Amino acid sequence: MESVILQIAARHMRPLLIILSLVVLYRGHNEPGGGFIGGLMLGAAYILYAMAFGVAKTQNRFVFSPLNLTALGLLIAVVSGIPALFAGDTFMTGEWITLFADTVAELKLGTPLIFDVGVYLAVAGMLMLVMFSIMEE
Amino acid sequence: MILVLPIILPLVFMVLLIFTRRWLFFQQAFSLLSAVALTVVSALLLSQVATEGILTIQLGTWPAPYGITLVADLLSAIMLITTSFVAVVVMVYSPGFIDKERQTAGYYPLVFGLLMGVNGAFLTGDIFNMYVWYEVMLTSSFVLIALGGSAEQLRGSVKYVTISFVASIFFVSAIGILYGQTGTLNMADLAYKMRTWENMPYINGALMLFFVAFSVKAALFPFFFWLPASYHTPPVPITALFAGTLTKVGIYTMFRFYSLFVVQDVMFWKLFLLIIAGLTMSVGVLMAASQFDIRKILSFHIISQVGYMVMGLAIFSVNSLAAAIYFTVHNMLSKTNTFLAGGLVFQRLGSYDLKYLGGLYKAAPFLALLFFIPAMSLAGIPPLPGFFGKLFLIKGGFAAGEYLITAVAIAVGFFTLFSMIKIWNEAYFKKTPEDAQKAQPVNRSAIAATTLLAAAVILLGIFAGPAMELTHQAAMQLKDPYQYIDAILNQTSP
Amino acid sequence: MLLLLAVVIGVLYGSAVYLLLRRNIFKLILGLIFLGHATNLLLFVASGLTSGYPAFIRFITGESESMADPLPQALILTAIVIGLGVTAFALVLVYRFYSVTKTVDLDELSENE
Numbered sequence: 087m088e089s090v091i092l093q094i095a096a097r098h099m100r101p102l103l104i105i106l107s108l109v110v111l112y113r114g115h116n117e118p119g120g121g122f123i124g125g126l127m128l129g130a131a132y133i134l135y136a137m138a139f140g141v142a143k144t145q146n147r148f149v150f151s152p153l154n155l156t157a158l159g160l161l162i163a164v165v166s167g168i169p170a171l172f173a174g175d176t177f178m179t180g181e182w183i184t185l186f187a188d189t190v191a192e193l194k195l196g197t198p199l200i201f202d203v204g205v206y207l208a209v210a211g212m213l214m215l216v217m218f219s220i221m222e223e
Numbered sequence: 224m225i226l227v228l229p230i231i232l233p234l235v236f237m238v239l240l241i242f243t244r245r246w247l248f249f250q251q252a253f254s255l256l257s258a259v260a261l262t263v264v265s266a267l268l269l270s271q272v273a274t275e276g277i278l279t280i281q282l283g284t285w286p287a288p289y290g291i292t293l294v295a296d297l298l299s300a301i302m303l304i305t306t307s308f309v310a311v312v313v314m315v316y317s318p319g320f321i322d323k324e325r326q327t328a329g330y331y332p333l334v335f336g337l338l339m340g341v342n343g344a345f346l347t348g349d350i351f352n353m354y355v356w357y358e359v360m361l362t363s364s365f366v367l368i369a370l371g372g373s374a375e376q377l378r379g380s381v382k383y384v385t386i387s388f389v390a391s392i393f394f395v396s397a398i399g400i401l402y403g404q405t406g407t408l409n410m411a412d413l414a415y416k417m418r419t420w421e422n423m424p425y426i427n428g429a430l431m432l433f434f435v436a437f438s439v440k441a442a443l444f445p446f447f448f449w450l451p452a453s454y455h456t457p458p459v460p461i462t463a464l465f466a467g468t469l470t471k472v473g474i475y476t477m478f479r480f481y482s483l484f485v486v487q488d489v490m491f492w493k494l495f496l497l498i499i500a501g502l503t504m505s506v507g508v509l510m511a512a513s514q515f516d517i518r519k520i521l522s523f524h525i526i527s528q529v530g531y532m533v534m535g536l537a538i539f540s541v542n543s544l545a546a547a548i549y550f551t552v553h554n555m556l557s558k559t560n561t562f563l564a565g566g567l568v569f570q571r572l573g574s575y576d577l578k579y580l581g582g583l584y585k586a587a588p589f590l591a592l593l594f595f596i597p598a599m600s601l602a603g604i605p606p607l608p609g610f611f612g613k614l615f616l617i618k619g620g621f622a623a624g625e626y627l628i629t630a631v632a633i634a635v636g637f638f639t640l641f642s643m644i645k646i647w648n649e650a651y652f653k654k655t656p657e658d659a660q661k662a663q664p665v666n667r668s669a670i671a672a673t674t675l676l677a678a679a680v681i682l683l684g685i686f687a688g689p690a691m692e693l694t695h696q697a698a699m700q701l702k703d704p705y706q707y708i709d710a711i712l713n714q715t716s717p
Numbered sequence: 718m719l720l721l722l723a724v725v726i727g728v729l730y731g732s733a734v735y736l737l738l739r740r741n742i743f744k745l746i747l748g749l750i751f752l753g754h755a756t757n758l759l760l761f762v763a764s765g766l767t768s769g770y771p772a773f774i775r776f777i778t779g780e781s782e783s784m785a786d787p788l789p790q791a792l793i794l795t796a797i798v799i800g801l802g803v804t805a806f807a808l809v810l811v812y813r814f815y816s817v818t819k820t821v822d823l824d825e826l827s828e829n830e
Contacts, residue, residue: 122798157241164234170283177227178283216805220812351792358799365806369813377814381742381823384807388749389737391803392756395796399760402789 103131125209159208292348319666379456441473459566496537504530543619550612582655
């Protein structure tokens, strides 16, 4: 399907959707959002792109294939459980560090965020994998 | 930590195998090594559980009734090690049997996905988490059964996916009702509350939904029809893996749930399970008698053998439980072994249909022996483990005064012998039919794998004494759920 | 609200079973999706409805009493995600099925066996 409107829209929507997905991913701690929804958005960005430009051209833009992206996400999710072992807790315990404490830019980072990044990549990868394999033929 | 490993290791192996999915040789070697590593971990876990009693871990350090618990008692540990051993054998068998396209299309990562789900189901102590592991296992099995995408496979997998999905729906509904009633998902906490629960109709309703869900997975009497319609479609190693692990997860869950949750209305559930067990045994074996495809005969026998396990569970004495666990282990090994031996026949003569087979006993006596051992074990010939399993089940049945079901079990034993002898006569003993294909060479590693498994079956028979002692201890733990509850909640009496 | 949801669940289950019994394989998938949604709603209703409150403690007022039970919502979310995975697989399967057999009719299949 060659549609100029869709192509232009997809080209401009893609970076916006990617940024939005990252925002949703980061928000997920204390407010609605998180890795799953963010991942869906990331996937949607590329699916839209693939609808406008075709699957082959979209896949060329990736260093990782969707399947590898899913696997990478799973790996990151598992790895996020490991820091807890060094802290002497059981596997998958959330460990937190606070950067720039007592300043305006106080930032709390923890292993659940790493886990969420894993979910984000895995969901996006899986969604693209499924949609691309249907769209390909 | 060792409790987490049987789940985490397959996940990490799966990820690594996905990254390297195009390198065939690496896939074969690495997945074999991984399966061996998994077996070692399971063996360590078993020895630790045997010496220290029930092990538990609270994931994420959330305390007991709220967080997800992983528990290993002897039953879990025994199931784990049997599963990993079956996986090792299948990993030795696969490279020489499955075509290269399927092997590079993700066969190996999927097997580890399946193992992750199976191990998770064996270890979890939380019913919703159990559902999640079921889904991990099923999703991997969906892809495995459709892998390669021949028309026959796709037909089989449409049926398999639909039925499995509906069964999962039953599972979730039951969890919803149970949670709405009791407000907890932790299995130990549920078991503790159920001892004094007053509003039983809801609980029994939920338990019945659970029963439907698990009996679909384990292929019990009214819900078995999907198994012979789909299990014979993928390549034999996949079928063997399913027969050895997937259906037995249903059985394991039934053992777990029955021993923990059925504390009131015991008479009803016992009678109900006994009827189901009797029907499962006899219908499975009778339907097998009319089949002529090796894989279909064996598929129906899976159903029939599951009936024995449920019978041991329903009687629920320590002896019958011990026998049922021993029988389950034997069945996981022997069933996988018969399927793999059937695969060897296929490799040699290019068919599973008994009409086109024959003369293998003369032409290839070793192949014949490899089928003979597990088949006779399934039929219950001494000194093979199937004999001891059935003997102790029958003894347990008589001791508990359940004469009718025991009589059915004995009769079904004869029919099983008949089916096995039928395969034996047709494929191995009778003269080679005229229109049979010319003999092809059989892959060495496939033979080696089958030999390994046959040796394990024999060893299980020879060391039936120590093995029964171990399953006896496992049965004692099942019979006394307070051990389980105490290990997780530190509470002993309601 | 409870009555309304109960009726919705009933209708969803009814349509799901109707669709599952159709011969068209695509309708079978639709039936599976309906069945999944009906069960998610069942989970929601069975574990108690709290209307008008979110599933977390609000720090401003600190009323922990007026809080919806977050666990069923988490369970439903998990069930939805799993449902998504299975549905995605089922769609690909049906698509492959159609391109191999050139039919969507389940009855034509059984004749081949």
